[in-house]
Amino acid sequence: MLDKNFVRENLDLVKERLATRGGRYSLDELVSVDTEWKKAVLRSEELRRRRNEASEAIGKLKRNGVDTSEQQATVKQISSEIKSLDETVQAIEERLNSILHGIPNLPDSSVPVGADENENQEIRRWGTAPEFDFDPSDHVDLGTNLGILDTDRAVKIAGARFSLLRGEGALMERALINFMLDVHTLDHGYQEVLTPFVANSTSLFGTGNLPKFAQDLFKIEGTDYYLIPTAEVSVTNIYQGDTLDLEELPKKFVAYTPCFRSEAGSYGKDVRGLIRQHQFNKVELVKFTAPTGSYEELESLTRDAEDILQRLGLHYRVITLCTGDMGFSSAKTYDIEVWLPSQNRFREISSCSNFEAFQARRANIRFKNETGKRQYLHTLNGSGLAVGRTWLAILENYQQKDGSIVIPEALRPYMGGRKSLKK
């Protein structure tokens, strides 16, 4: 959520920056509705002031035994005016909020301007793509042949876009989770948290998933519970409504959670394999920082995520999403994309964003600055990493001619010392 007073005072700048995202936003309407709101609130406050004065006077007169029925009638009249005016104010507020809540974050000035994913900018690459002297298989064939992936039977349990890992496949998923958590807690200084896997609508509003993206979520019928689409939701909301001290910033958390996404509108995309699932595991990094220095924190967060790929020896690149491809709440996003031999291309495995104060404003998360004044802090997060996609990237990148998989050295201690996956 943007600060409406900032929008009002910097209307041209805001328009210009939002235009780079594409889409239309009712900024002029926002300002005019806000003006209307200010006027109505001012009138309401003036009426309240009069009522407060009159009521106090009545109290004093009554104590002296004076008849006050005339004054009471006046105040009653004022009260009914206030009541009807407040209904107006509320209606205006609802209009104001529906506009404001639908406006995405302003892209940071360092974000490349572009219409869609084709204009994202690659900023670095690491490693090299493996070379095969045979035709590499994709992870579905590899996993199925090894007996560690059973996509057909997952359908019986739940349906399409769910998966079942077996034996050493399940072990490797669990090993990856533990490996990632260990690296981030022991070497990168994040505190591990294990959060609820459901969140209420207030929390989802805080991170920007609601109200605009309800169709992407699984809701538990008859409740206000939603399955979390990412640990970003549960971890960011740890401090919903709180004020932190400057000295305790930045706060860094890492959380493993399953993630649940309805994937509405993705029909036909990535239907084969583990790329796009209704449920997947993810290790998420979340930071709460002071506004000063939050972009340095984005750089280091991204490096922390990259470190996992480097330790696993997986070829990847980092791209800066252009203005037209960024998510709703983000001011700047780096995607990390891992090399997939079967597709002969890079695929997203992590997305690292600085939301600046956009989420903090929605979730009311503040800190006390140098002068003791309360101020919205900045939130950041990134996958560190998407576990399912890491799992399939290992299968594809480390496959051997005989269909076995070499386990990356860094992962072996987490897999009972195994060096490979074989039939």
Place this chain on the structure above:
RNA sequence: GGAGAGGUACCGAAGAGGUCGUACCGGGCCCGACUCGAAAUCGGGUUACCGCCUAAUCCGCGGUACGUGGGUUCGAAUCCCACCCUCUCCGCCA
């Protein structure tokens, strides 16, 4: 699921229709005094949000907020209704 208790400032906790939400009292925190220094003691200070004003996130003025939303009333933390949450006991349960 059943029964009960409770949600008031940073924390504990009082207030039970108007003269104190600059909210009894206690603690914390900040400043000062005492001290070589500290502890103890003593004195002073310390809610948030919104609007108006403004160069200003200072000051000043006004408004709102006692879990949330309604209602009663000239006036609600206080009375009424609904809902949410927390705690205790019982039942069930990994």
